[in-house]
Amino acid sequence: MFLCLSRLSLRLGRVSRCHGDRRLIATVVSGTKTARDVKQRLVLQVEQMQTHFSGFRPGLVVLQVGDRDDSNLYISSKLKAAAEIGINAKHIRLPSTTCQDEVLRNILALNEDPEVHGLIVQLPLDSDKPMDQDLITNAVSPLKDVDGLSCVNAGRLSRGELRDCFLPCTPQGCMELIRQTGVSVAGKQAVVIGRSKIVGAPMHDLLLWNHATVTVCHSRTKDLPDQVSRAHILVVGMGRAELIQGDWIKEGAVVIDCGINYVTDESRPSGRKVVGDVHYASANQRAGFLTPVPGGVGPMTVAMLMQNTVISAQRFLQNQTRT
Template sequence: MFSLASRSLRLSVAGCQASRCSLATVISGSKTSKLVRERLKNDVEKMRNQFSGFRPGLVVLQVRHDSNLYISSKLKAAAEIGIEAKHIRLPSSATQEEVLQSVMAVNQNPAVHGLIVQLPLDSAHKMDTDLITNTVSSDKDVDGLSCINAGKLSRGDLSDCFIPCTPNGCMELIRQTGVSVAGKHAVVIGRSKIVGAPMRDLLLWRHATVTTCHSKTQDLPEQVGRADILVVGAGRAEMVRGEWLKVGAVVIDCGINHLPDETKASGKRVVGDVHYASANQRAGFLTPVPGGVGPMTVAMLMENTVQSAQRFLLRSQSLR
């Protein structure tokens, strides 16, 4: 559990809140992702014209048979941009060896430039997820989850790796604010391989001073209160309260949680890891949930796929 700060800190930030009248500027992931997709569509059209109908190829490998909203959104975005996307479904009875064989077959297919293994793997057999994601060719690892791409990111080789899509989308949203990352104090809550850890690395190599907070952090509200830029990926509904925030902070909420709500047809509502109503009173910029980081994750997957196809074409030209 994240521990709470002292009552004196609460009183202090509450006093600051009383002096703030304006609401935060909403950072729309929906609008920003649309701009990214339009740019990528133009890039793909240029490739098709220059290289005789060439199209970037993407494969989504899934171990289960039920439908998946996230996969549907990825396939829809790919079609819109002009990416040739294929959804491979393996049954839940598939063994780890069968999954690995499917991954290696895609690795060897020159028409595919991006491969993502949809997680979690819903299999009747025990799976080594790290082994499977590391079997994906680093040249096609558009999720940025392999040890090779993660290692390059941690060393600051940003131009020579694929950056995980959610952190990359967060950086794009921060850029949209016009706030310079360099020299700022950034706080990242969460240290997952998919969000927290790569987010820390990205901010660090963009010259921020970065503090990583996690489940063992003792003074979380105090740490949050120092943040010029706050990125939250803790997976706990409305955990971060507005009174914790530094006035004017950039707040990026990666959380997707569900709370009971009888007013909704589904009986629940989607909320982030940040308590939006109170954060809106203190933050300078704030992402909504939904409509914030989520659309950017899909957009950055498309960007990585197009980038992979461009690199493939450059290598092919060099060989010629």
């Protein structure tokens, strides 16, 4: 049965409790804890590289155009995580007046820099000039595309070549959280809500190549509650606050909420609070496993970026030892 998985619940630090003959309290799947475990593992890997290769450190560059406050916050969390792990991270901020050709020149120079193993372009681009976001994203070398957003890496993922590409950070983090539940993906009915290039589309591919039967829903999907009710595994990345209601969810399902939405809350000093795309209180009474917002997928996205950077550095060293 998919319900009341006591041993798995104990392993995750909480016991699921049945209410009456059907209802239960979901086990919270903490992204904060899982991300901390990932980073501790990465610290050891970086220390091993430093020991065997004369102080070598993985290098990560975050290239930003403009000065958006939200982007600055995200970049700060990435730089902090890199410092904790031992990754040499650098932030390059170009003014919003920078033209597209100058952005591309910076990317090409960083592609050629042997001390840079991971390169990400912080999105969205905050530019006063016309910018082709896809062109800029694809200018990043696939060998350094630790965000996994280039057409080359996306194409390899879509074909199931998981070992030959960088996996996008948020979907990869979602898969790690699903693994933490102990629930096998193979053979399960999975539903992904949202089809963005960053979350929904690659999430579909990851679940498919881990042998789930996957349905993707979006803004034009008819009878969304019926689609959701079939999911043993539900991943939501629609960007709509508390869209998914608890009574839509299959009892005992694994629910991964990628949403980050700000809603009014006059009880808080800021006047607002963060909620996910899933109505947490009602979902908590139906799901078997549920990620919180905040503290769920968000920390895993940063952890997977660090993991991809370390993997890229390891590949670089392997290539160096062969030549």
